[in-house]
Amino acid sequence: MNGIVLPAEDAWKDDKLGYSEIGHAFTNLIQSLDTEKVISIEAGFGRGKTFFRRAWAEQLRSAGEVVIEVDLQQSDHSGDPLITLLGALVDAIPKGTNTTGQRALESAKKVGALSFRALTRAILREGAEEVFETLSDAAIDQLKDFDALDDIIKGVGGEMSKVAGQLIASQMAAERVRKTELPNQLEALRNALIDGTQSERVVVIIDELDRCHPEYAISFLESTKLIFGRSGFVFCLMVNSAYLENLARHRFGVAQDDEKYLDKFVDIRLKLAPQNETFKAAVYEMACDLPLKIAYGDNEAFSVKRAAELASTLAVECGFSIRKTKRVLLKIELALRCYADRPLEADLKLIE
DSSP states (O other): OOSOOOOHHHHTTTOOSSHHHHHHHHHHHHHHOOSOEEEEEEOOTTSSHHHHHHHHHHHHHHTTOEEEEEEGGGGTTSSOHHHHHHHHHHHTSOTTOHHHHHHHHHHHHHHHHHOHHHHHHHHHHHOHHHHHHHHHHHHHHHOTTHHHHHHHHHHTTSOSOHHHHHHHHHHHHHHHIIIIIHHHHHHHHHHHHHTTSSOSSEEEEEEOGGGSOHHHHHHHHHHHTTTTTOTTEEEEEEEOHHHHHHHHHHHHOOOGGGOOGGGGTOSEEEEOOOOHHHHHHHHHHHHTTOOOOSBSOSSGGGSHHHHHHHHHHHHHHTTOOHHHHHHHHHHHHHHHHHTTTSOBOHHHHHHO
């Protein structure tokens, strides 16, 4: 956020899929919003989501928006997803204002430490007494009236154990942090991020969710719904929706009434897809760089140009992504380089 902001046209200078037009339309959408939203921008694997995210983020910045980019693949195994997201926001705060950000991050850590679900998993792994010996102090610090709760527990005749009481205290403490402290710190965090700008909101673009470990991807969505929908934030999820829906079915079973899993979190769902003619032109341009040293014959049918035309047609007809197309062309290029000393028919290699 503190780096050089590129002009919008420079942000799209490497665009081969016609995504700049889509980016302008999505920017208009963002700037028309007067309330918090969660938006999904959906495309399959290898369809250029990461390129779009980077270029679009620059375009949004040139339009005056405060933009934070989060690459989740970099934090796949780093721990609590909520802390990961809050940490990314804290890192984006201009130097000299980190105190506010650190308070928000500490709030997130408390939520993670006191999470009822996390406690349950820990109990199943290690045993309740050991877990609560380490967590009870944090719970009591957050729950000032724990002594009163303890008295109630004792009043039921000792039937409720100390461990059960601490479990209740931890859950109540987590709820207090979620409902009061974390929202307050998010507001402070937003103020620190927009300080000195003309914007009143923060646009958070989250990428590579569908390239994370499956459990982490689901955990991220389930955890960060605590933050989604907070005033002053617009969250944009760059996702392969088909992949995430499949993960959700395996985790939670088939939803009733054909309800989509992402609909639990997302207000607006958008598609990211190039037009067929634009995609064909991009593939043709890439294929024209094939290094054919000795053509099979002098006829135009044996040329790289003909191979490029065939590649662009096949890529569209077969429903290839840009990533898969590049892999196919790389294999052809390897063959052409390995046998550069003999005549080869480039388009025959495409068919093979």
